[in-house]
Amino acid sequence: MRLKRTHFIEELIREDFLGKEVVVSGWVLRRRDHGGVIFLDLRDRTGLLQVVFEEGVAQEVFDIADQVRIEYPVSVKGIIRRRPEGMENPKIPTGYIELSASDVEIHNTSKTPPFPMDEDLSQVSEATRLRYRYLEMRALGGHSPFIFRHNVNLAIRNFLSERGFLEIETPFLTKSTPEGARDFLVPSRLYPGKFYALPQSPQLFKQILMVAGFEKYFQIVRCFRDEDLRADRQPEFTQLDLEMSFVDEEDVMSLCEELLAHLFEKTLGITLSTPFPRLSFDKAMELYGTDRPDLRFGLELKEATDLAKEAQFQVFRGAVEKGGIVKGLAAPAHFSRKELDELTKYAQELGAKGLAWIKYTKNAASFEEKWASPIVKFFPREVLERLEERFELRDEAYTLFFVADTPQQTNLVLSELRKHLAERLKLIPEGMFSFLWVVDFPLFEWDDEEGRLVAVHHPFTHPKLEDLDRLESEPLSVRSRAYDVVLNGIEVGGGSIRIHRRDLQERIFKLLNISQEEAEDKFGFLLQALEYGAPPHGGIAFGLDRLIMLMLGKKSIREVIPFPKTQRGQCLLTGAPAEVTLKQILELHIMPGWKEPSTQGEKNLLKEGEEKDE
């Protein structure tokens, strides 16, 4: 390297560089060749600078400049000078200066990039961008999500460090735990037939750190879950994990509010209003049909089971007789028949048997026009009037939508319909950050597939103290000391106060149908640690990718992860997952080319294995 950078481009904006000789290094964004004068727009991480090769420069330098193409990395020596009168470019910060080149060094050539490097790449297919992720990042603006992410990490570390938290690392090669998501497994070379698991979260280790007396721990840490992907789910993702000792829910939640407020202030300059609103799980389900409601808009659900009972509508009655419920929402709009069919189809795709609708017009000429719907004839006039009251129909035009089904199904369909209608009717304000806490979750839920109770949060979550005496008698009525942070309808964090005494932890395991042997085998180290003076403790984990995605207004966490996987779990850049040599496989004592069992004998073997596992 003959020419060595003396300055980054953004530094050169300062007046005192005028007339000074500097060397800048970077990539050529654009080239404008006028025959006798060549302009290069040179880009480094900090900015964009116009370089001019013109009359007076040595012929061999000009000849080299003539060979430069887009995306060549080059260094240029020259004098910074003010641009001639009328030649300024107000679009860029360096638009009033330019570098009058006296020397240039081409460090490398470049093939023509597969997509333009100087415009918005959001129109380019994601697959192409992922395959050439390094070019997408290098392109204009391509660094910014990752610079932002750096700033987020820095703000978090500064804030927590200031508050006495210690960042402590925990292992990636650890032990598989039952409960929760499927583990990624790593076969052990030294112990044939044994496996490490990649952590789904550092949960157990952070609890051990509390037993170890660190008091306040945090970590920005990768977690792994071998489940199917979504726009907001990757097999490896990053959590901000933290845990504190001698605290209760309020301590953790208020710390989180301060942390998030600090974060938004430092990185976006946005002041969040704290404390965040709180909603119990039951209330959230009642009003929104989901435990992670988007509060940026209204469209609250209303129960109408009682009114449905008074109508002659068989669809509603049948559902109620089978123990179902009827709920609905009022969208402030009228829809065409075609739109109503589309909405019905949408509801059916979510598993609804149908979608009942009533078109309401407040100041209609007649009662028939006020309540227009194929089902309205089944409703006594008085019931319709009570619907008007219940749904608070104050404006001129509404369409009421109803679903009648099991509570779970009804809530699922209506919560999705609510979001769908809000988007469609443009009820969601731009640029709004609507945080809330969801609290008072049930501790357990019934898993039909497994025929046993499972933990809603995780098995280490502390039950509510006032519910403790019902733990064995009415486990499904017991609430937990867990809390979720929801931002704009997406869960961005969740945590709980943990069990810190062995006897209670064992009672929970028992209710979860985890045998004493299994508990000892899988969590013996934790149970033992709890016996050595484990302090009361609790914490939380934030999905950092999701949080950053929302802060930047992106639609997918892939946009804020430098090298993400596709929906089928592939890395388009490296081609992972990939085959390995037979030698590597054999060293791990595993079978190459293993496929789904096809014969009955193979299936029996698999079944035995599963039973042993659980």
Next chain:
RNA sequence: GGGGCUGUAGCUCAGCACGGUCAGAGCGCCUGCCUGUCACGCAGGAGGCCGCGGGUUCAAGUCCCGUCAGCCCCGCCA
């Protein structure tokens, strides 16, 4: 495991409903010209397994079946 959308030039896409001037556009790229441009301009040019395989047909980007890949969703996953 299931549902939906997409796949045509390096990139973005049109052409598919009704099979036959249907291998097209814009941008990019290459060559030449050009001393003040900044999305420079002008002139010329190259570039195609119409994702892949099979089928129907005299004839298939176009219709049918399968398959692969990307995206969104359900299941799964906090």
